[in-house]
Amino acid sequence: MTTKAVVFVEKGKAEVQDVPVPKLRDEYMRVRVKAVGLNPTDWKHIDMAIADAGARIGCDYCGVVEEVGSKVTKKFAKGDRVAGFAHGGDRTQHENGAFGHQIVVKGDAQIKLPDNVSDTDAATLGVSVVTVGQGLYRTLGLPLPTEPAHNEDYVLIHGGSTATGIYGIQFARLSGYKVVATASPHNFDYLKGLGAEQVFDYKSPTVGEDIRKYTDNKLKLGWDCTGSGSKIIAGALSSDGGKYAAIIPPNEDEIKSVNPNVDGPHNTLGYAVLGESFSKFGKDFPAQPEEFEFVKKFTSIAQQLLVDGKLKAPRVILNRGGSGLESALKGLDELRGNKVSGGKLVYTL
Incomplete structure (x- = not known):
């Protein structure tokens, strides 16, 4: 056969x-x-x-x-x-x-x-669900959608318009988190329709500091769905530090140069x-x-x-x-x- x-x-x-x-x-x-x-x-x-x-x-x-x-x-x-x-x-x-x-x-x-x-x-x-499980839940520690949080905490999803990012936005919302995402402007409304509270242009030179300002320097969780978000996520996470998870190893030197208090990057392999x-x-x-x-x-x-x-x-x-x-x-x-x-x-x- x-x-x-x-x-x-x-x-x-x-x-x-x-x-x-x-x-x-x-x-x-x-x-x-x-x-x-x-x-x-x-x-x-x-x-x-x-x-x-x-x-x-x-x-x-x-x-x-x-x-x-x-x-x-x-x-x-x-x-x-x-x-x-x-x-x-x-x-x-x-x-x-x-x-x-x-x-x-x-x-x-x-x-x-x-x-x-x-x-x-x-x-x-397939890939998206297991990757969301590893990144948002095993690594960043979000509560499962069956037991959602009741807080006002943010999570940043860089690469929000990737298939994994699209599922990640929905899972994070179901877990009780507020989501900020990065994407190209033509995808902003689409991602907001899936549950993102705010979306930022990943090509903007000030995107990291814009997200940090939007989240009042309180962002503690960042998930990189592309591996290319080192400067953006490091700049967006609180100056006091926060946890960085990625599906592809990002540039660790860039992360530390922007925000030495970052915990990570933590990489997962599906x-x-x-x-x-x-x-x-x-x-x-x-x-x-x-x-x-x-x-x-x-x-x-x-x-x-x-x-x-x-x-x-x-x-x-x-x-x-x-x-x-x-x-x-x-x-x-x-x-x-x-x-x-x-x-x-x-x-x-």
């Missing part, structure tokens, strides 16, 4: 190939994919050769369960619609990866979809949430079971928020250049060229 999947070939090159249908492992589910969502990490694995030849690429998907492994503890069954996160470009297990017609995913880290969420919206959830050891960037990362236990809980919370209609997907840019895996490969060029803002590229299979 074979299936089609996007496979890493060599540095700078991936292609659609016929590959064996991935084997079902005990903690995994086999899924027939309906749609995939594109993330910068997908093209970076290809261009930077973070993967090995033969590894399957892709992290975000939506699909239908075909088979459930014996050690999956959540109540998934054949025919369920699911979405979530796969470890694309995994050096430890080449059969992982979301860009294929038949894939395997770690069962308890996935989200069972309610009928009110479309396949294309669902394909935006692949840790699966609770398995992996290799990236020439380093071996040990399994972190506590990350997996958290993501099991956090994806269940996200699932209920979807049922309740409390989360909106980013604007979906659907099938730009055509549908299917070949078009998805071309779509990665759009991300490489930084041509996507305020939405997410999704391709149906």
